[in-house]
Amino acid sequence: MSTALAGGAVLAAGTAQAEPAPTPDAVKEQVDRLNEEAEQSIERHNGFQEKRQRLQGEANRIQDEVVRGQEAMNELRTRLGAVAAEQYRTGGIDPSVRLMLDSDPGGYLAKASAQNQVLDSQAALLAQARSEQRRLDQDRAEAAATLAELDAAGTALAAEKKAIQGKLAAAQALLNRLSAADRAKVNAQDAAGRASRATARPAYDGPATGRAAAAVRFAYAQLGKPYVWGATGPAGFDCSGLTGAAWRAADVKLPRISQDQWKTGLRVARGDLQPGDLVFFYPDLHHVGLYIGEGKMIHAPRTGKNVEVLPIDVMPYVGAVRL
Structure with missing residues (x-):
């Protein structure tokens, strides 16, 4: 008797756990909803993909500008170094003292004029270097921001792709529960x-x-x-x-x-x-x-x-x- 009761309990439990077969209409309603949600995600995915491509182009352009700016800075530093070296070789004594001590004041004044031209050139180079450095810093900051945005777009793109695949897989799982004939009706x-x-x-x-x-x-x-x-x-x-x-x-x-x-x-x-x-x-x-x-x-x-x-x-x- 206990065996019979146990068997009955198992049978009842099995009956209670059995899921009714889905109807084609119910499956179609769920599949249509999942596919509509997937299409919404697909358009978002397309938007993220387009944004990522645009950002990649911008990042490449800005990084090229950074490279060119660094090359320009290196050239300016070389020129400034040459000017500084020349000053070191000829400087060190106050100009008025040098004028008094020089045996050829006329020659010294000519040299001083040339020295002033060098100083003017140095000032112009320094101004150019400062301007170039500001531009380079701005380009680097813009490149960093663009690369961060590019990374975020890539993350969003991957998330949308995963969401699309999940919705399509869920729709297919629903369809797979139907017979082939009912599945064809749902798909039309x-x-x-x-x-x-x-x-x-x-x-x-x-x-x-x-x-x-x-x-x-x-x-x-x-x-x-x-x-x-x-x-x-x-x-x-x-x-x-x-x-x-x-x-x-x-x-x-x-x-x-x-x-x-x-x-x-x-x-x-x-x-x-x-x-x-x-x-x-x-x-x-x-x-x-x-x-x-x-x-x-x-x-x-x-x-x-x-x-x-x-x-x-x-x-x-x-x-x-x-x-």
Whole structure:
């Protein structure tokens, strides 16, 4: 009887500890949330990466200036040393006493005039040296501050990368708990869908002209390519990487991240949207796409999906910018 009771207790404990299988809808909701959080981190990561690259360029420039400034100081010190040595050889007696003792006062006055010129030259060299030293000290301080900022940007970049990887891993772990069929439903992107989108890349023949048409044509050519976070092409893109590459094809350089792209060009009312306009989503503007007309856009959605055409109504629309 005790064995039976023990077995029943074990069975009850096992039943109590068993977790119910997650439903595809519940998993999709959690995966969507994790992917949205990951995309927010991705745009921050892109911003830190751009900042680090800029700071590295500034640090290199300032350090080159420090090297040149030190070389100039070394040359000035050499010249000042020569002047000081000459003074040591000819100095030591008060000029008025030397004039009285000199057997050739005229010759001495000529030498004194030359000596005054040397003193004037020394004063000019000293002033130049002081100015150069101040500049060198400023450059060194600026270099130290820039390198400290560069180090902080690198730390932030690594932290954002870790956060992105953690969110994507958590999303994948949720998906792995589903059956293959349910996983395909959640992703809404099975193998056949990926293959068709990868090969079906219609050319743009809409109403846009000029640079806007060039940007939209480029975006159409990227349909089916995978979302790759941090990527700006040509094999894959994240959202701002795609819009930046599209307008780069039209000889327009955009900032790297979506929040900065929002600050370019002119704001456009939703009712006035035209192909080529940048369309932005979510209150923090962490997602951007390229409007193509008829209420649709081309965008790079998220990890696990490909560049696609989607109505702009599927996400919280914030506004648009025309370049």
